Amino acid sequence: MSINAIPAGFTPQPDSFRDRVILVTGATGGLGSATSLALARLGATVILVGRTVPKLEKLYDELEATGGPQPAIVPLNFMTATWAEYENLAQTIEQTFGRLDGIVHAAAHFKSFIRLEDLPPRDWLDTLQINLTAPYTLTRLCLPMLRASKDASVVFVTDDAGRAPKPYQGAYGVTKAAGEAMFKTWALELGNEAQSASGLRFNSWHPGPMRTLLRGKGYASESLTPVDFPEKVVPQLLWLLGPDSRGLSGQQF
Numbered sequence: 001m002s003i004n005a006i007p008a009g010f011t012p013q014p015d016s017f018r019d020r021v022i023l024v025t026g027a028t029g030g031l032g033s034a035t036s037l038a039l040a041r042l043g044a045t046v047i048l049v050g051r052t053v054p055k056l057e058k059l060y061d062e063l064e065a066t067g068g069p070q071p072a073i074v075p076l077n078f079m080t081a082t083w084a085e086y087e088n089l090a091q092t093i094e095q096t097f098g099r100l101d102g103i104v105h106a107a108a109h110f111k112s113f114i115r116l117e118d119l120p121p122r123d124w125l126d127t128l129q130i131n132l133t134a135p136y137t138l139t140r141l142c143l144p145m146l147r148a149s150k151d152a153s154v155v156f157v158t159d160d161a162g163r164a165p166k167p168y169q170g171a172y173g174v175t176k177a178a179g180e181a182m183f184k185t186w187a188l189e190l191g192n193e194a195q196s197a198s199g200l201r202f203n204s205w206h207p208g209p210m211r212t213l214l215r216g217k218g219y220a221s222e223s224l225t226p227v228d229f230p231e232k233v234v235p236q237l238l239w240l241l242g243p244d245s246r247g248l249s250g251q252q253f
């Protein structure tokens with residue numbers, strides 16, 4: 001599959017996410033928080049999904065301070081979340097907002113670079129839960145709302161190892177590759193929906209190296225020559241989430 005480019009220098013129109021409801025997982029992380037703030041400034045109602053309540057509350061206050069629509073907090077630990085808890089989350093969104101126009105699957109579990117043969121069994125299971133089961137279950141249970149949207153976009157955030165196997169990436173690398181297979185399968189099975197009234201589309205996006213906690217776990221020495229903060233690449237994600245990507249599904253960016 002070829003990698004598509006997002007228009008360089010894309011800047012979203014003011015209010016381009018007005019009246020749209022977007023769910024962000026890993027909302028309290030580096031990419032998730034930068035994305036959530038940008039969406040709120042552009043008029044979106046952002047559903048902040050995360051596992052750490054104080055971090056969620058702090059982010060909630062930051063979004064409120066933008067003057068955008070009131071966000072929502074959904075505490076959920078993907079390591080232990082049950083199907084019923086995911087169902088409850090989807091029902092709460094339906095009852096509270098009556099709609100959903102997009103999902104950013106940004107949550108991720110990565111501890112350190114490690115050989116597969118050295119991986120603790122618990123870490124294998126945890127990584128599958130957080131990096132694979134969570135995006136699958138959320139996507140599946142939110143499908144009715146996404147189908148009812150007028151412009152629905154689901155973005156799976158990937159990494160180098162998602163695009164080609166790399167050694168020492170442990171379960172993180174394996175789940176990122178499986179995430180690529182998953183988004184593509186959704187797109188193949190529901191391909192015609194991208195052309196329908198909902199515009200429902202599934203794409204994957206590689207943000208490149210970003211200065212976040214996750215990156216720091218693998219590249220601690222980068223504190224001397226840091227890579228860019230996530231804010232630099234958030235406009236690319238906004239392009240994929242917003243109306244400019246309508247009609248494009250099953251694509252890697």
Ligand SMILES: NC(=O)c1ccc[n+]([C@@H]2O[C@H](COP(=O)([O-])OP(=O)(O)OC[C@H]3O[C@@H](n4cnc5c(N)ncnc54)[C@H](OP(=O)(O)O)[C@@H]3O)[C@@H](O)[C@H]2O)c1
Binds near residue numbers: 028052078130160
């Ligand atoms: N940083 C990079 O260089 C880079 C490069 C390529 C791709 N990516 C991808 O970009 C995405 C965002 O990563 P990031 O760099 O922003 O990392 P990050 O700052 O570490 O954010 C990861 C997020 O995942 C959440 N999370 C972890 N375990 C969870 C669990 N059990 N339940 C629910 N949420 C959980 C974290 O919650 P807490 O805030 O509570 O810890 C955090 O909000 C990931 O999909 C990553 O694979 C990153």
